[in-house]
Amino acid sequence: MAVNSALSRPTGRRPASWGTPLTYALALAVAAVSIAPVIYVIVGGFRTTPQIVADPAGLPDPIVWDNYARVLTQSNFWQQAFNSAVIALGTTLAVVVLGLAAAFVLARYTFRGREGLYTFFTLGLLFPAGAAILPLYLMLRDLNLVNSYYAVILPQVAFSLPLTIVILRPFLSAIPRELEDAAAIDGASRLGFLWRVAMPLSRPALVTVGVLAFVASWNAFLLPLLVLGDVNLHTLPLGVQNFSSQYTTDTAGVLAFTSLAMLPALLFFTLAEKQIVGGLQGAVKG
Amino acid sequence: MTSTNQIRMPAGGASASPAGPRTTGRAAAHASARRAETRRKWYEIIGLTTPAVLIYVMFVLVPMGFAVYYSLFRWRGVGPPTEFVGLRNYTLAFQDPIFLDALRNNAIIVFGSLLIQGPIALGIALLLNRRFRGRAVFRLLVFVPYVLAEVTVGIMWKLLLTGDGTVDALLRSLGLGGLVQAWLADLDVVIWTLLAVLTWKYVGFAIILLLAGLSNVPDELTEAAAIDGASWWQIQRHVTIPLLGPTIRIWMFLSMIGSLQVFDIIWVTSVPAVRSLGASATMATYMVDNGFFARLWGYGNAVAVILFAISFVAALLFQRFLLRRDIAGAITGKAK
Known part of the structure; x- marks a missing residue:
């Protein structure tokens, strides 16, 4: 179970030593393939389009700041970043609150139908979210929710709940009975126990599900594409896509916009790598 | 029902009713307290799970049901679907x-x-x-x-x-x-x-x-x-x-x-x-x-x-x- 292995994993049992040259050569090759395209995009943003066309793989000479400046001052970048942030934060907050409440009941209450309810939620893991996108759009349209933050937040919460509950439940079950007594x-x-004991104790798991929900929301494309027709509500992924199809000849500008759009994700990942990786791993092991 | 080592409480209505002889007032009071406790437990269960269940049903399951229904029509998306075409x-x-x-x-x-x-x-x-x-x-x-x-x-x-x-x-x-x-x-x-x-x-x-x-x-x-x-x-x-x-x-x-x-x-x-x-x-x-x-x-x-x-x-x-x-x-x- 995720909780136990996290607690008992020996840390630094043996001091890390230098690997063989072959190990480093292979690791370097793998790392290069993983990040070279990303570096290319970021570096390309510092060049001009004619330079890129003339020599696609060259380095900036001289360094051009204009593309980044242009994107930051003249495009909808900031508006779209704001929309992405509102939607991601709203989704995260709702997923954590609703998921914790449901997982607490499924973990700490004994009642008829409990396992049935849990299975009911876990069915969502089998469910191809993309398949329901058309009827989902129609329903949101009929509810007059299209072109609002809710149109993205509510379905995202619904689709994140199964994984959230699957991760949180074993964590809450593992809290010793003695603490509850x-x-x-x-x-x-029992509610006081949830608020004062269970919630603080399960903070690592809550952070994990929160981070996973946030990243999923921040990167989401299909749902916003359908339900956010209003340009002023567009999120960053929609913005990147629009910018690149609108300014097809401005390669340098597209590179700069793309770099800026992936920067938050990269920063966030560097800060929360343990939670993201640990969360995915915990979900599978749990 | 599966009972693990979790919350020890009267499980369901049946065990909440007093099993012993109902001779003293104290036992009766005890029984009614337990019934109140059971009722409270169910309020909590329903209160805590309902929001998640509702949003999950509404945005995950219901749309798929509608998809099956809409798929039987020729429909341009304006007004309710009327032209039934079967499969x-x-x-x-x-x-x-x-x-x-x-x-x-x-x-x-x-x-x-x-x-x-x-x-x-x-x-x-x-x-x-x-x-x-x-x-x-x-x-x-x-x-x-x-x-x-x-x-x-x-x-x-x-x-x-x-x-x-x-x-x-x-x-x-x-x-x-x-x-x-x-x-x-x-x-x-x-x-x-x-x-x-x-x-x-x-x-x-x-x-x-x-x-x-x-x-x-x-x-x-x-x-x-x-x-x-x-x-x-x-x-x-x-x-x-x-x-x-x-x-x-x-x-x-x-x-x-x-x-x-x-x-x-x-x-x-x-x-x-x-x-x-x-x-x-x-x-x-x-x-x-x-x-x-x-x-x-x-x-x-x-x-x-x-x-x-x-x-x-x-x-x-x-x-x-x-x-x-x-x-x-x-x-x-x-x-x-």
């Missing part, structure tokens, strides 16, 4:  | 060569991803599981493609792969100019180009899962094998990889479901003209092109139901025959 003796109700 | 949308789909191309492309992506990403990811995971200085940095770099947005990845590769673009220039400078193709325009090549881009994007995900599986392999086992004189490769081959079975099967499952509904990268990277000829269409892009953009709502919903049915059957078969023990029945609910 102690809280009861101190006069805490 | 004609389904027969039309299976007669459309473009849709059959999309099915073939999905099959290429499903099996291509499994056969290409699997071995690559296993090799890289074994490499990055060795203890050496700087390993953490290499792991971080290998995961980068996985966290980038699909759209960003698509546009990036579209720019790299344009005619006489960076990839072509790179190949020529390596003396491999003969390999240069119209990567995204040649109708016979484009799906394989897209498969390569998808591999680049998602191999990191397989590595993440495999490294988790590797971290669960007890050191004692590999150390014992080393003491017995096994080489590094023999240890991987006979000890480590067999223990990765469950992880590999779960990855295969997730990869398969993802490949069946792949949309973003295909949509962004391949030109609409190429897609409309079927060379790079997948079921999902076909569905959105026809349903949303061409406003053939009834038809689009029929494609949605087909996509859903194929994914669901594939998932159930995989569950039944390969995954049974791995997720401990988390999905089929048989365990516990």
Whole structure:
């Protein structure tokens, strides 16, 4: 189970040593293939389009700041970043709150139909989210939700709930009964136990599900494409796509816009790598 | 009902009624207190789960039900559907060569991803599981493609792969100019180009899962094998990889479901003209092109139901025959 392995994993049992040259050569090759295209895009943003056309693989000479400046001042970049942030934060908050409440019941209450309810949620993991996109659009249209943040947030919450519950439930189950008894003796109700004990104790798992929901929302494309027709509500992925099809001849500008759009994801990943990787791994092991 | 060592409380109405002789007032008071407690427990259960259940039912399950209904009509999306056509949308789909191309492309992506990403990811995971200085940095770099947005990845590769673009220039400078193709325009090549881009994007995900599986392999086992004189490769081959079975099967499952509904990268990277000829269409892009953009709502919903049915059957078969023990029945609910 995720919780136990996280606690018992020996850290630094043996000091890391230098690997063989072959190990480094292979690792370097793999790393290069992974990030060379990304570096190319970022570096390309510092060149001019004629330079890129003349010598696609060259280095900036001289360094041109104009593309980045143009994207940051003249495009909808900031508006789209704001929309992405609102939608991602709204999704994350709702997923964590609703997922915690449901997982708490599924973990700490004994009642008829509990396993059935859990299975009902886990069915969502089998469900191809993309398949339901057309009827989902029609339903949001009939509810007059199209062209609002809710049109993206609500379905994203629904689609993130199964994984959230699957990750949180074993974590909440693993909290020792003695803690709950102690809280009861101190006069805490079950809800008090959830708020004062279970929630603080499961913070690592909550951070993990939050980060996963945030990244999924930040990168989402299909749902926003269908339900956000209003340009002022466009998120960054839609913005990147529009910019690249609108300014097909401005290769340098597209490179700069693309770099700026992936920067938040890269920063976020560097900061939260443990949660993202650990979360995916925990979900599979749990 | 399954009772584990969780909250010890009256379970259900039956056990809440007093079992002993009801002679003293104290016992009666006790019983009514317990009934109140049971009632409160159910209020909490319902109060805490209802929001999640409602939003899940409304935005995941209900739309799929509507898709089945809409798929039986010829409908342009204005007003309620009235022109009932039965299963004609389904027969039309299976007669459309473009849709059959999309099915073939999905099959290429499903099996291509499994056969290409699997071995690559296993090799890289074994490499990055060795203890050496700087390993953490290499792991971080290998995961980068996985966290980038699909759209960003698509546009990036579209720019790299344009005619006489960076990839072509790179190949020529390596003396491999003969390999240069119209990567995204040649109708016979484009799906394989897209498969390569998808591999680049998602191999990191397989590595993440495999490294988790590797971290669960007890050191004692590999150390014992080393003491017995096994080489590094023999240890991987006979000890480590067999223990990765469950992880590999779960990855295969997730990869398969993802490949069946792949949309973003295909949509962004391949030109609409190429897609409309079927060379790079997948079921999902076909569905959105026809349903949303061409406003053939009834038809689009029929494609949605087909996509859903194929994914669901594939998932159930995989569950039944390969995954049974791995997720401990988390999905089929048989365990516990």
